[in-house]
Amino acid sequence: MPEYLYQQLEQTLRDEIKSGQRAPADRLPSVRQLCAEHEVSKSTVLVAYGRLESEGLIEARPRSGYFVSAPQKTKKNILQSPAPSQPTSAPAEVSAGQVLVDIMEQGAAFDLLPSTEVSPGNEALRRCLSRAQRQQSSAEQLYYDEPMGLSSLRTQLAQRLGQSGSQIDKNELVITSGCQHALLLALMATTQPGDVVAVESPGYYGVFQLLETLGLQALELPSSAESGISPDALELALQHWNVQALMISPCYATPTGACMPEANKRRILELTQPRGIAIIEDDIYGDCYFGLQRPRSLHSYDDTGSVLLCSSFSKSLSRDLRVGWIAPGRYLEQVKRLKVVTALASSRTLQQGISRFLEEGSLDRHLRHMRQQHRDQCQELQTLIPKYLPMATRCSQPEGGVALWLELPDSVDTVSLYAKARALGITITPGRLFTAQDRYQNFLRMSFAHPWTTKRKEALKKLGKLVLTNGA
Amino acid sequence: MPEYLYQQLEQTLRDEIKSGQRAPADRLPSVRQLCAEHEVSKSTVLVAYGRLESEGLIEARPRSGYFVSAPQKTKKNILQSPAPSQPTSAPAEVSAGQVLVDIMEQGAAFDLLPSTEVSPGNEALRRCLSRAQRQQSSAEQLYYDEPMGLSSLRTQLAQRLGQSGSQIDKNELVITSGCQHALLLALMATTQPGDVVAVESPGYYGVFQLLETLGLQALELPSSAESGISPDALELALQHWNVQALMISPCYATPTGACMPEANKRRILELTQPRGIAIIEDDIYGDCYFGLQRPRSLHSYDDTGSVLLCSSFSKSLSRDLRVGWIAPGRYLEQVKRLKVVTALASSRTLQQGISRFLEEGSLDRHLRHMRQQHRDQCQELQTLIPKYLPMATRCSQPEGGVALWLELPDSVDTVSLYAKARALGITITPGRLFTAQDRYQNFLRMSFAHPWTTKRKEALKKLGKLVLTNGA
Numbered sequence: 015m016p017e018y019l020y021q022q023l024e025q026t027l028r029d030e031i032k033s034g035q036r037a038p039a040d041r042l043p044s045v046r047q048l049c050a051e052h053e054v055s056k057s058t059v060l061v062a063y064g065r066l067e068s069e070g071l072i073e074a075r076p077r078s079g080y081f082v083s084a085p086q087k088t089k090k091n092i093l094q095s096p097a098p099s100q101p102t103s104a105p106a107e108v109s110a111g112q113v114l115v116d117i118m119e120q121g122a123a124f125d126l127l128p129s130t131e132v133s134p135g136n137e138a139l140r141r142c143l144s145r146a147q148r149q150q151s152s153a154e155q156l157y158y159d160e161p162m163g164l165s166s167l168r169t170q171l172a173q174r175l176g177q178s179g180s181q182i183d184k185n186e187l188v189i190t191s192g193c194q195h196a197l198l199l200a201l202m203a204t205t206q207p208g209d210v211v212a213v214e215s216p217g218y219y220g221v222f223q224l225l226e227t228l229g230l231q232a233l234e235l236p237s238s239a240e241s242g243i244s245p246d247a248l249e250l251a252l253q254h255w256n257v258q259a260l261m262i263s264p265c266y267a268t269p270t271g272a273c274m275p276e277a278n279k280r281r282i283l284e285l286t287q288p289r290g291i292a293i294i295e296d297d298i299y300g301d302c303y304f305g306l307q308r309p310r311s312l313h314s315y316d317d318t319g320s321v322l323l324c325s326s327f328s329k330s331l332s333r334d335l336r337v338g339w340i341a342p343g344r345y346l347e348q349v350k351r352l353k354v355v356t357a358l359a360s361s362r363t364l365q366q367g368i369s370r371f372l373e374e375g376s377l378d379r380h381l382r383h384m385r386q387q388h389r390d391q392c393q394e395l396q397t398l399i400p401k402y403l404p405m406a407t408r409c410s411q412p413e414g415g416v417a418l419w420l421e422l423p424d425s426v427d428t429v430s431l432y433a434k435a436r437a438l439g440i441t442i443t444p445g446r447l448f449t450a451q452d453r454y455q456n457f458l459r460m461s462f463a464h465p466w467t468t469k470r471k472e473a474l475k476k477l478g479k480l481v482l483t484n485g486a
Numbered sequence: 487m488p489e490y491l492y493q494q495l496e497q498t499l500r501d502e503i504k505s506g507q508r509a510p511a512d513r514l515p516s517v518r519q520l521c522a523e524h525e526v527s528k529s530t531v532l533v534a535y536g537r538l539e540s541e542g543l544i545e546a547r548p549r550s551g552y553f554v555s556a557p558q559k560t561k562k563n564i565l566q567s568p569a570p571s572q573p574t575s576a577p578a579e580v581s582a583g584q585v586l587v588d589i590m591e592q593g594a595a596f597d598l599l600p601s602t603e604v605s606p607g608n609e610a611l612r613r614c615l616s617r618a619q620r621q622q623s624s625a626e627q628l629y630y631d632e633p634m635g636l637s638s639l640r641t642q643l644a645q646r647l648g649q650s651g652s653q654i655d656k657n658e659l660v661i662t663s664g665c666q667h668a669l670l671l672a673l674m675a676t677t678q679p680g681d682v683v684a685v686e687s688p689g690y691y692g693v694f695q696l697l698e699t700l701g702l703q704a705l706e707l708p709s710s711a712e713s714g715i716s717p718d719a720l721e722l723a724l725q726h727w728n729v730q731a732l733m734i735s736p737c738y739a740t741p742t743g744a745c746m747p748e749a750n751k752r753r754i755l756e757l758t759q760p761r762g763i764a765i766i767e768d769d770i771y772g773d774c775y776f777g778l779q780r781p782r783s784l785h786s787y788d789d790t791g792s793v794l795l796c797s798s799f800s801k802s803l804s805r806d807l808r809v810g811w812i813a814p815g816r817y818l819e820q821v822k823r824l825k826v827v828t829a830l831a832s833s834r835t836l837q838q839g840i841s842r843f844l845e846e847g848s849l850d851r852h853l854r855h856m857r858q859q860h861r862d863q864c865q866e867l868q869t870l871i872p873k874y875l876p877m878a879t880r881c882s883q884p885e886g887g888v889a890l891w892l893e894l895p896d897s898v899d900t901v902s903l904y905a906k907a908r909a910l911g912i913t914i915t916p917g918r919l920f921t922a923q924d925r926y927q928n929f930l931r932m933s934f935a936h937p938w939t940t941k942r943k944e945a946l947k948k949l950g951k952l953v954l955t956n957g958a
Contacts, residue, residue: 017613057839062777088693128625128629129624129625130623130624130625130628131624131628131629132624133624133627136624136627139627140619140620140622141620143619143835144616144617144619147612147615147616147839148612148616150608150612150615151602152601152602152603152604152605152608152808153600153601153602153805154806155605155608155611155803155805155806156601156602156804156805156935156936157597157600157605157805158800158805159806191663191667191808191829192829192831193830194827194828194830195828195829195830198827198828202699207679207701220827222831223827225822226673227827227828228826229679245924246749328630328830331627332626332627332628333623333627333628333629333630333831334626334627334631334833334834334835335833336663336829336831336832336833351695352699354695355666355670355692355695355696355699355806356666356667356670356699356828357663357664357665357666357667357810358663358665358666358667358692358800359805359808360808361806361807361808361836362806363615363806364833364836367619369606384951423646433638451732463628464628
């Protein structure tokens with residue numbers, strides 16, 4: 015791993031703090047102690063401490079050293095995280111409802127109200143795509159793109175994947191029609207109808223729909239809003255069931271926003287690799303972190319080719335591009351073939367435009383702005399929730415992603431709330447979408463991807479009233 | 487059917503001439519006779535005769551009336567059509583080779599040499615797409631497109647489908663990521679793993695790859711290069727096998743270029759409808775006709791919703807757009823859902839650009855030019871073949887599409903020829919791609935979509951020499 019030493023150290027300390035191993039107000043080891051313990055230089059320790067300090071996780075006290083900070087002010091609000099989930103522990107066929115297609119037909123984008131805010135990255139993207147269209151060569155119109163996708167785009171993506179610790183060559187990447195398409199190819203390459211696939215619960219609705227469509231069984235694993243699936247629960251499940259693949263989002267899962275601790279990522283690989291289980295890693299939220307550093311992908315810990323890393327630009331840049339990618343590890347040949355069979359090819363002109371956008375550094379500029387914005391909007395939503403929603407509402411405390419996971423009082427049914435809110439022009443995303451079991455009826459996912467304008471705050475207020483008059 | 491009366495009459499006469507029922511030099515009924523027989527006006531008959539005359543199918547002799555023309559001069563060359571195919575008449579699992587991915591990896595586009603010719607339509611398309619990118623609204627970046635695709639594009643497409651006789655509402659259309667994606671959705675909506683799907687033989691390689699991927703069995707039906715699958719063979723097959731779906735290209739099938747006579751289209755529906763068999767109609771070549779009128783889709787004869795019409799712009803405009811569509815008849819709800827599950831959404835910006843291109847009439851202008859060009863290039867290739875390829879070579883006589891189907895002497899193996907030609911920088915499309923059986927070893931498909939420049943003629947000449955030194 016060509017990762018810097020200070021990053022390893024920083025991560026170790028961060029994990030220790032987040033897991034509670036080092037409690038608030040605990041004194042951290044002296045610089046000298048850490049140098050000896052980890053066999054690193056003084057500057058390595060100082061850089062790591064400096065980064066954790068600016069993240070707000072630790073604080074320096076003059077002449078006393080470094081201490082673990084009290085939980086951040088914004089986290090000191092009355093909100094509690096939802097309790098870890100307890101799904102039924104047996105594989106089951108998936109039979110999802112019609113709610114997803116309904117929501118998408120509203121054109122409503124899983125968001126309270128449509129937003130029209132403009133991001134500064136959009137202008138650069140428009141310019142790159144428009145230029146690519148103007149400069150399109152006739153060969154691009156006359157011939158299909160090669161199966162893996164445009165070489166220059168794959169080069170750019172392979173470089174970016176380095177940020178998550180994944181060392182990858184452009185020839186190990188296949189361009190797809192978005193992340194959902196990448197997940198489809200990953201499941202088709204690793205499973206047969208009837209197979210059991212372990213998934214997070216609650217988990218991304220698109221996964222449950224895929225499992226149903228491909229005739230696969232879902233084994234829902236207990237997950238917490240802090241750290242994702244429980245490795246212990248996975249171990250137990252693997253002893254009982256013949257699991258073919260594990261599909262997870264280690265970096266800011268949807269809907270919980272959970273980010274898996276590094277130790278858990280390693281443990282999950284230790285559990286799955288000897289059994290030959292494929293891991294399909296949905297990394298679509300990986301670039302949406304609030305802190306200073308991108309969390310490492312699970313893929314970056316794997317040296318056996320058993321992880322298929324899937325992602326796209328839909329959460330980090332634009333939902334309109336419909337360009338995603340997959341790093342399919344040892345399943346490369348199957349995935350390449352499935353790409354051709356299911357979609358034939360991708361648009362070269364579009365890939366040219368995106369490749370140029372990445373080359374000129376516009377994505378990184380856009381992301382820096384977006385992360386700041388998301389973090390602020392997340393905090394604002396966390397202050398709005400206790401104001402407008404029932405006191406007993408619990409809420410996730412994510413450090414990335416684009417949404418909060420809300421647990422309303424037991425008496426609230428968010429599917430019927432969905433219909434009532436729609437009548438007021440407000441869209442919510444009911445918890446029932448995030449499982450194939452009969453669960454999360456009183457949960458909902460709420461996006462913080464857009465600014466809290468007066469109108470949007472009013473919508474939240476109206477929704478709160480609706481909740482109060484409907485069961486809470 | 488709101489079709490004009492003259493079109494019905496014209497089609498009846500055309501079918502009678504093409505089927506040989508009316509032979510060359512036969513005198514056609516007088517205008518008065520036809521009026522009485524078909525209960526139509528004199529002007530209707532005159533319009534129909536006028537159109538058949540300008541198509542070259544009939545000729546007016548002063549004071550004698552109308553006569554069936556001798557076969558066109560260009561068809562009088564020494565080329566003979568390949569004999570109708572005789573595939574094994576039992577369903578079989580598909581296990582396609584690697585040749586398709588190989589060819590696509592060459593970036594070689596199933597064509598002798600890369601072409602760089604520019605079509606006049608391209609400039610208008612570039613302008614429309616570039617403008618759509620520049621004018622993209624933030625909502626287009628922030629939210630996913632609705633499941634069926636952009637309403638304005640569907641309106642344009644529904645109008646165009648009228649040209650093939652299909653009366654359809656925009657709300658019966660779903661936008662896909664190209665035609666291959668549409669075919670995938672159609673098969674997923676109508677079949678289960680293990681089902682038998684009847685297909686043309688030879689037929690489109692993309693279909694065989696889909697059948698293999700979805701665990702379906704292929705029942706290959708005998709087809710001729712003139713009229714496509716034999717309805718008699720289909721009838722026999724349906725008596726023996728439990729066929730779930732029939733997948734065909736009635737309008738210029740690939741590789742043969744066959745166009746199914748109208749009577750056969752009706753007969754196929756009569757055979758399949760009572761059995762509840764779904765018909766997946768691949769209409770991607772439907773706009774690539776040489777004559778004056780677009781052939782009718784099989785879909786246009788169906789009033790039970792059993793035909794799923796699939797198409798895209800890849801053959802008629804640009805292989806780079808990756809936008810297709812499906813009119814799934816009674817399978818609309820399933821297809822809509824499968825679209826979301828496999829691809830989530832389409833790009834609205836791209837659809838805006840295409841919609842504008844259609845609205846301003848640019849596609850029709852482009853197609854008029856393209857058809858003329860294709861017809862000329864087809865004729866030129868038909869004169870080049872006897873010049874450069876072995877005397878015994880047989881060749882299809884299509885009236886549309888973009889390629890010829892060549893039968894070389896039995897001793898030629900086009901798969902090994904493929905490798906030898908590649909070494910010279912020349913790409914051929916071996917016949918073996920167009921079946922799941924061990925057939926068509928001495929066949930190849932040859933595109934006439936590009937002008938016969940000196941370089942391309944030289945490539946054909948080199949290929950001819952290679953054939954002569956390798957078995958013929």
